[in-house]
Amino acid sequence: MATIEIRDLRLSFGALDVLKQLNLDIAEGEFIVLLGPSGCGKSTLLNCIAGLLDVSDGQIHIGGRNVTWEEPKDRGIGMVFQSYALYPQMSVRGNLSFGLKNQRLPKAEIEQRIARAAKVLQIEPLLDRRPAALSGGQRQRVAIGRALVRDVDVFLFDEPLSNLDAKLRSELRVEIKRLHQQLENTMVYVTHDQIEALTLADRIAVMRGGVIQQLADPATIYNKPTNLFVAGFIGSPSMSFLDGHITSAGGAPAFRTGDLTVPLAGYDGAVPAADGRAVILGVRPEHVTIGPDGAGGLPATVDIDEPMGSDSLVWMQFAGQTLSARTAPGHGLAAGQQVGLGFDPTRASLFDRDSEQRF
Amino acid sequence: MANPQILASTVVGADAVAGRLDGPTGPRPRRALSRRNVILYGTLIVIALYYLLPLYVMVVTSLKGMPEIRLGNIFSPPVEVTFQPWVKAWSEACTGLNCDGLSRGFWNSVRILIPSVVLSIAIASVNGYALANWRFKGADVFFTILIIGAFIPYQVMIYPIVILLREIGLYGSLTGLVIVHSIFGMPILTLLFRNYFTSVPEELFKAARVDGAGFWGIYFRIMLPMSLPIFVVAIILQVTGIWNDFLFGVVYTRPDVYPMTVQLNNIVNSVQGVKEYNVNMAATILTGLVPLVVYFFSGKLFVRGIAAGAVKG
Numbered sequence: 001m002a003t004i005e006i007r008d009l010r011l012s013f014g015a016l017d018v019l020k021q022l023n024l025d026i027a028e029g030e031f032i033v034l035l036g037p038s039g040c041g042k043s044t045l046l047n048c049i050a051g052l053l054d055v056s057d058g059q060i061h062i063g064g065r066n067v068t069w070e071e072p073k074d075r076g077i078g079m080v081f082q083s084y085a086l087y088p089q090m091s092v093r094g095n096l097s098f099g100l101k102n103q104r105l106p107k108a109e110i111e112q113r114i115a116r117a118a119k120v121l122q123i124e125p126l127l128d129r130r131p132a133a134l135s136g137g138q139r140q141r142v143a144i145g146r147a148l149v150r151d152v153d154v155f156l157f158d159e160p161l162s163n164l165d166a167k168l169r170s171e172l173r174v175e176i177k178r179l180h181q182q183l184e185n186t187m188v189y190v191t192h193d194q195i196e197a198l199t200l201a202d203r204i205a206v207m208r209g210g211v212i213q214q215l216a217d218p219a220t221i222y223n224k225p226t227n228l229f230v231a232g233f234i235g236s237p238s239m240s241f242l243d244g245h246i247t248s249a250g251g252a253p254a255f256r257t258g259d260l261t262v263p264l265a266g267y268d269g270a271v272p273a274a275d276g277r278a279v280i281l282g283v284r285p286e287h288v289t290i291g292p293d294g295a296g297g298l299p300a301t302v303d304i305d306e307p308m309g310s311d312s313l314v315w316m317q318f319a320g321q322t323l324s325a326r327t328a329p330g331h332g333l334a335a336g337q338q339v340g341l342g343f344d345p346t347r348a349s350l351f352d353r354d355s356e357q358r359f
Numbered sequence: 360m361a362n363p364q365i366l367a368s369t370v371v372g373a374d375a376v377a378g379r380l381d382g383p384t385g386p387r388p389r390r391a392l393s394r395r396n397v398i399l400y401g402t403l404i405v406i407a408l409y410y411l412l413p414l415y416v417m418v419v420t421s422l423k424g425m426p427e428i429r430l431g432n433i434f435s436p437p438v439e440v441t442f443q444p445w446v447k448a449w450s451e452a453c454t455g456l457n458c459d460g461l462s463r464g465f466w467n468s469v470r471i472l473i474p475s476v477v478l479s480i481a482i483a484s485v486n487g488y489a490l491a492n493w494r495f496k497g498a499d500v501f502f503t504i505l506i507i508g509a510f511i512p513y514q515v516m517i518y519p520i521v522i523l524l525r526e527i528g529l530y531g532s533l534t535g536l537v538i539v540h541s542i543f544g545m546p547i548l549t550l551l552f553r554n555y556f557t558s559v560p561e562e563l564f565k566a567a568r569v570d571g572a573g574f575w576g577i578y579f580r581i582m583l584p585m586s587l588p589i590f591v592v593a594i595i596l597q598v599t600g601i602w603n604d605f606l607f608g609v610v611y612t613r614p615d616v617y618p619m620t621v622q623l624n625n626i627v628n629s630v631q632g633v634k635e636y637n638v639n640m641a642a643t644i645l646t647g648l649v650p651l652v653v654y655f656f657s658g659k660l661f662v663r664g665i666a667a668g669a670v671k672g
Binding site: 047050052071072073077078079081082083085086087088089098099102103146150158 | 560562563565566567568569570571572576580581584585
């Protein structure tokens with residue numbers, strides 16, 4: 001078990017700052033997911049932790065030891081790559097034992113560790129095959145096994161499931177979660193897939209432009225995104241954003257867009273004073289209720305219906321802006337139909353339009 | 360889709376061909392003598408003949424006696440097959456003071472070839488590996504200089520190298536020539552290996568580093584076993600290049616260690632006595648045999664290696 005502490009980490013390639021003054025504390029046995037769009041620096045950060053990239057400034061501590069200048073092999077880490085990165089000319093057994101032979105461990109110890117890892121990952125029948133003779137899922141198991149046999153405290157995953165098809169991905173996702181529960185290692189997992197992030201993580205670090213935007217548990221990230229970027233990035237189908245400003249409706253603060261007013265009573269956060277400040281209201285599709293027209297709801301027009309099996313996504317025109325709502329399938333709504341919408345202000349998010357921060 | 364005619368014919372044809380619709384079925388028939396094939400294969404055959412005819416003339420001439428050659432029918436097969444010219448070319452032809460034929464040159468060439476090929480490929484592959492995977496400061500500058508080296512005409516460097524070799528006492532020796540060949544092979548071979556190693560996924564290299572392998576560990580245990588095709592290409596390039604070299608051989612060695620090509624020239628271009636065309640032909644074929652054999656036995660690997668290494672920048 002080991003903690004990871006990253007202090008003021010900076011990495012530049014020439015004039016380009018990929019990571020800027022990055023600080024991150026990872027607790028013992030924690031599963032941290034680094035999430036962000038491509039080019040946000042999440043893989044770079046992982047490579048820095050692994051020691052595969054030299055940092056420009058700052059420190060990295062693993063298990064209380066300053067490893068900033070250490071070689072990857074001396075950092076007590078195991079790493080799993082997106083492309084599996086199995087040595088093609090070696091058998092599975094050879095792949096698993098390569099690192100151990102480099103450590104000059106005794107033969108019996110190597111055998112024992114391979115046997116244990118193979119048992120955990122259920123790749124025992126594959127040990128004498130070459131990587132070319134394995135399927136994608138099997139290859140990734142072997143790649144995980146290669147990290148496993150090293151008997152390290154920290155596992156680093158670099159988009160390990162991105163090369164797999166959807167079905168295998170969800171299977172292996174569960175396996176990785178089970179593995180974490182079983183081993184209780186510290187794990188750092190890089191992905192651009194928010195489902196992986198939300199399902200696996202103890203805490204998620206959402207990154208953009210080399211900066212961590214929000215570091216919190218999945219529920220907080222989902223329900224209280226700290227800024228507009230996180231709100232838009234997390235959630236599928238994504239959050240709808242409505243432009244408007246703050247007004248006062250009968251003494252209580254309210255959100256006004258066009259000629260419609262949405263009450264904000266019970267909003268979870270500090271609503272700014274009713275000074276007409278420009279704001280953006282973010283509403284998740286599942287928090288919008290659709291009722292019949294004229295039944296006290298806010299008027300909207302149905303645009304497009306997207307049935308998705310378990311539920312249905314309805315796109316609507318609301319005060320000249322686009323809004324989506326998640327509803328049960330078979331709702332019988334047709335394009336052009338007038339409906340009345342209901343918002344739950346306790347579950348909405350309000351952002352300042354200039355700073356894009358959540359109130 | 361719902362063409363009424365097809366529907367109608369389906370009903371009729373259903374009995375006859377068990378449910379198949381009218382029209383083409385299975386693979387499209389191809390005519391062997393289509394215009395495309397005739398032009399394609401015709402061109403190939405003509406070009407093949409164009410290249411093979413000189414070889415044919417050489418072989419038949421080398422198997423004739425001098426009286427028969429004097430008749431002038433260079434395309435006619437030998438009436439009386441004789442291997443005497445081959446024997447003479449290999450072990451009796453005179454160049455300068457030595458009269459032991461091409462065999463001397465052959466063994467000289469072998470003694471030049473093997474160390475040159477091994478040395479140049481060993482160094483260039485490590486160069487390429489370092490340039491591709493261990494990016495050091497100034498790597499790009501180093502690489503650019505190396506590539507420019509490939510474009511400098513050899514003639515410019517001949518005399519400076521003569522002086523250099525003289526100063527270190529290797530001028531005229533086989534060792535000197537081996538060094539020259541190794542150096543001149545460096546730019547193109549390094550480029551070849553660098554491009555090949557660049558195409559190896561970077562994650563493989565990273566995984567090996569996490570697994571604790573160092574510079575040589577990764578080179579010998581990961582990279583080398585993966586790069587057989589590019590080594591074959593390098594070997595072919597070097598074997599044919601060095602074997603066929605004439606310029607460096609004649610400049611940097613002395614007559615008793617002349618490579619085979621230089622000796623061949625001396626036999627064929629000797630101005631004394633009768634021109635023995637049959638011996639000359641036999642000597643030429645003997646000299647060209649080594650590259651020919653290399654090409655024959657490595658054809659497929661050669662193509663694979665070229666495709667894998669040389670294309671990607």
